Amino acid sequence: MAKGLPDDLWWSRFYFFATLYKMNKKGHSIIFLFLNVIFLIAITFSISSAQSGFKQSIALQLDEPNGAHHVAELNQDTFIVSGQYFDQSLGHWTVHASIVNHKGDLLHTSTHRTDDIIGPDISNISFIYDNKYWFMAVGIENSRFASKILNYSPKTKDVSTFNSFQGFAGRSFFIENDSTFYTGGFEFTENSIENALVYKLCGSDTILYRFPSETKNQRVLNILVSSDGKFVVACTDKILMQDRSQDSTFFLFLDKNLNLIKSTYNESGKVPFRLQRGMTIDHLDNIVCTGSKQLPTETTLDQLNVQGLVKFDPEGNHLWTTFIGNSINNESGWGKWHSVVESSQKDGYIIAGSESYQDLEQDTFMAKAAIAKVSYEGDSLWMHSYSYRQGTKLIERFNDVIATSDGGYLAVGAGTDFSIEVVDLPATQSILLKVNKDGLLDTTTSAAIIPIDKDDPINIFPNPTQGPLYLTQTLNQKLYISIYNQSGQKVDNYTSDHAQHTIVMNVADYPSGIYTLIADNKKGKRFTRRFVVE
Numbered sequence: 240m241a242k243g244l245p246d247d248l249w250w251s252r253f254y255f256f257a258t259l260y261k262m263n264k265k266g267h268s269i270i271f272l273f274l275n276v277i278f279l280i281a282i283t284f285s286i287s288s289a290q291s292g293f294k295q296s297i298a299l300q301l302d303e304p305n306g307a308h309h310v311a312e313l314n315q316d317t318f319i320v321s322g323q324y325f326d327q328s329l330g331h332w333t334v335h336a337s338i339v340n341h342k343g344d345l346l347h348t349s350t351h352r353t354d355d356i357i358g359p360d361i362s363n364i365s366f367i368y369d370n371k372y373w374f375m376a377v378g379i380e381n382s383r384f385a386s387k388i389l390n391y392s393p394k395t396k397d398v399s400t401f402n403s404f405q406g407f408a409g410r411s412f413f414i415e416n417d418s419t420f421y422t423g424g425f426e427f428t429e430n431s432i433e434n435a436l437v438y439k440l441c442g443s444d445t446i447l448y449r450f451p452s453e454t455k456n457q458r459v460l461n462i463l464v465s466s467d468g469k470f471v472v473a474c475t476d477k478i479l480m481q482d483r484s485q486d487s488t489f490f491l492f493l494d495k496n497l498n499l500i501k502s503t504y505n506e507s508g509k510v511p512f513r514l515q516r517g518m519t520i521d522h523l524d525n526i527v528c529t530g531s532k533q534l535p536t537e538t539t540l541d542q543l544n545v546q547g548l549v550k551f552d553p554e555g556n557h558l559w560t561t562f563i564g565n566s567i568n569n570e571s572g573w574g575k576w577h578s579v580v581e582s583s584q585k586d587g588y589i590i591a592g593s594e595s596y597q598d599l600e601q602d603t604f605m606a607k608a609a610i611a612k613v614s615y616e617g618d619s620l621w622m623h624s625y626s627y628r629q630g631t632k633l634i635e636r637f638n639d640v641i642a643t644s645d646g647g648y649l650a651v652g653a654g655t656d657f658s659i660e661v662v663d664l665p666a667t668q669s670i671l672l673k674v675n676k677d678g679l680l681d682t683t684t685s686a687a688i689i690p691i692d693k694d695d696p697i698n699i700f701p702n703p704t705q706g707p708l709y710l711t712q713t714l715n716q717k718l719y720i721s722i723y724n725q726s727g728q729k730v731d732n733y734t735s736d737h738a739q740h741t742i743v744m745n746v747a748d749y750p751s752g753i754y755t756l757i758a759d760n761k762k763g764k765r766f767t768r769r770f771v772v773e
Contacts, residue, residue, distance in 0.1 A: 303327050305335060306653030307669035308357045308638045309365035309374045313393060315644050316341045319372045320651050321365065321391065322638075322669060323357050324350050332356050334376045336391035336398050343671055351398040353378055355387060362411035362461055362516045363578050363639040370394065373401070375412055375422075386424060388412055402440060410516070411461045413470070415495070418442050423459035423472055435459045435474055439497050448497040450474070450504075457504075461518035461528070465553060469493070469500060473528055475514045476504070486513040488528065490555040503555040510557045512549045517579040517590065521615075524553035527588055529576040532562070544572040548579065548590060548613060561617035564609070565624070565737075566595040573606040573634055577652075583642045583676060587614045591640035591650045594624055604657075607740070608635040608670060610650055610678050623678045623739045627670065632657035635670065647675045680709055680741060696766065697758055703771035710735060710742040710756075718758045718766075725752055746772050 308322035317340055324335035334355050337348040355378035365374040372391040377384065386409030388401045402420065409424040423437040435450035435457040450457050461473040472491040487509040492500040503509065517529030528551075531544045547562035566574030574595030582589050590613065593606040611622035627635060637652035655667045674680060696714045712718060712735055720733040720742065730749065733742050735758070746754070749772045758766040 304667040305669050306357075306638075306655075306667050307651035307671065308361070308653075309363050310639050310641055310649055310651040310671075311365050311367050311372060312641060312643055312649075313338075313367060313372070317346075317393075318649060318671075319365075319367070319391065319393065320669065320671065321357075321372070321374045321389075322651075322653070323667075324348075325667075326350050334374075334389065334398065336372060336374075337669075338393060339671060343673065347396060349391065349396045349398050351376075351389065351400075353400070355389070361409075362518075364411055364413075364461070364463075364518075365639075366414050368414045369417060373412075373414060375409060377409070378403075384408065386422070388420065388422065404438070407436070407438075410459055413462050413464060421462055421470065423462045425458045435472075435491075437462065437470070437472060437491075437493065437497055439495075446497050448491075448493060448499070450491070452504075460514045460516060463518060463520050463526075465520055465524045467524075468495065470495070470497075471520060471526060471555075473514060473518050473526070474504075476509060486511070488512045488514050488530070488549060490526070490551065492555065501555065510549060510551075510560065512547075512560060515575055515577060517577055517592075519579050519581055519588070521581045521588075522585060525558070526551040526553070526555070527579055527581075529579050529590060529592070531572065531575065532560070544574065546574050546576050546592070548576065548588065548617065550617065559617045561613060561619075563590075563611055563613060563619045563622065564594050565622070573604060573636075575636070576611075577637060578639045578650075580640055580642050580648075582612060583646045583648075587612050587620060589640055589642070589648055589678075591637035591648075591652075593634075593636035593652075604632060604634070606634045606636055608637050608650070608652055608654070608672070610637060610640065610648070610672075610674060612678060621678055621739075623674075623741060624736075625672060625741050625743060626733070627654055627743050627745070637670070637672070643673075647673060648678070649673050697768060699756060699768050699770055703773045704746060705773050706747045708744040708746045708770060710744065710758075711738075712740075712758075713738050714760070716760045718760055721757045721759075722746075723755045723757070724750075725754075730754070746770075 304325040306323045307320045310318055310320050313319050317338060319336060320339055321336045324333055326333050334351045334357060335348055338346040340346055355376040357376050361375050374389055376387050376389055378387060385403050385405045386407050387403045389398060390401050391398045407424060407426050409422045412422040414420055420440045426436050434452055437448040439446040456477045458475050459472055460475055463471050465471055470493040474489050476487045489504045489509045491502050494500055512530050512532055514528055514530045519527050528549050531546045545562045546564045549560045550558045552558055564574055574593055576590045576592035578591045580589050591610045594609045595606040607624040607626050609624040612620040614620055633656055635654040637650040640648055640650040643649050650672045652670045653667055654670055696712055698711045700709055715738040718735040721729055722731040724730050735742050751772055753769060753771055756768045
């Protein structure tokens with residue numbers, strides 16, 4: 240387990256921050272803001288020696304801090320997960336690619352030997368192509384910001400850099416064949432930020448599309464291909480960097496040589512919505528993106544960063560915007576939908592991300608990992624949230640979700656405990672959650688399962704257990720959970736917020752024996768259950 244950071248890493252981060260400060264003083268405010276976000280995430284995630292561990296369902300059991308950002312299904316029995324990893328032997332963050340089987344067992348982890356990271360704005364799009372797994376990351380090369388396309392070979396277990404773009408903030412990419420790749424984002428030089436860009440890499444040749452605008456506020460967020468071969472490029476227009484209520488969404492439609500077919504960048508085509516990194520094109524070529532809308536700043540906190548989905552027809556015409564989520568006072572925007580995929584049943588969309596509660600006066604910020612389903616018309620069908628530990632400074636989120644070959648879904652993400660307590664596990668650790676078509680915990684791979692009694696308001700399963708214990712409720716009330724050992728000593732406590740909230744209790748390290756779980760509501764009603772840890 241990482242017990243702190245090497246001195247040279249702290250100094251390198253100090254130097255990095257000082258460089259950002261100089262950039263800001265020279266007027267490079269946008270570059271400063273973009274890179275400062277990456278710096279804050281890197282330094283926050285690295286304080287593993289001052290964090291309490293978290294209780295997870297299925298996680299990458301690694302000794303050093305790590306987070307999951309992308310996932311793809313290699314075959315019916317195997318998934319590949321990639322994300323961030325703090326490599327103690329290197330003394331800095333890098334990226335990892337890990338093989339996980341259908342039971343959630345970690346089979347292998349490979350790390351890249353460079354200082355790449357996967358920042359908050361990098362697309363969660365990844366591909367299985369040519370027997371390799373492809374994904375994006377960012378890093379520093381020759382003292383310049385660089386975007387990279389990486390690949391991982393399950394055969395050789397190597398992570399390698401396919402291509403690198405210095406001075407380019409890549410957000411998404413697409414693979415056409417062995418020698419042709421596309422990537423989009425925005426470019427910045429030493430002295431200024433340039434506009435939205437799309438690159439085509441074909442062997443040694445490069446074709447560039449640059450969005451024609453003097454304001455230079457446009458950014459490419461995602462690139463996908465429709466059934467007729469058009470490149471659908473989702474862009475955001477940041478009119479005022481510090482006022483997200485002015486953000487809007489528009490699309491570029493390009494052919495394979497990056498000739499512009501159509502743009503919706505006009506007064507009637509732009510939609511007031513800030514894009515996040517989730518995007519999908521459904522079987523009818525409709526376009527669906529995740530994001531949020533920040534209402535004017537004079538409104539209440541509940542109207543800041545309202546998370547939702549926006550849908551367009553195949554020509555980029557706006558169909559609807561829907562807002563879904565249980566976030567409260569989402570001032571900092573921790574409550575977000577990071578990923579979207581069409582449902583396996585072809586009757587809607589599955590979204591994954593987090594719901595947030597924030598109270599700055601009480602020094603409280605929390606985000607629970609969440610997954611939901613909306614219909615093709617934008618109606619909410621179901622939503623479930625998952626918690627893995629308790630506290631007032633917790634960020635748990637799903638970064639990516641895929642439809643799996645068995646008709647269910649696999650969501651991956653990361654959880655971070657920002658509280659300063661005794662370390663049990665790395666502060667940041669990957670979360671992998673397998674659910675069925677209804678978003679419920681998929682226990683079909685568990686060895687010891689008891690039937691869930693739908694008439695019982697409190698259910699715990701599996702029982703007996705050797706690993707995680709799951710608690711669900713049908714009361715739709717806040718419940719305060721306490722666990723006691725056979726000596727009557729309290730060994731853990733949790734809070735269940737509502738009927739759609741599943742508590743994942745980490746009892747794998749408990750000594751074998753019989754335990755008592757007591758759940759109390761605000762009115763004093765008590766429910767008692769017992770379970771066995773083998």
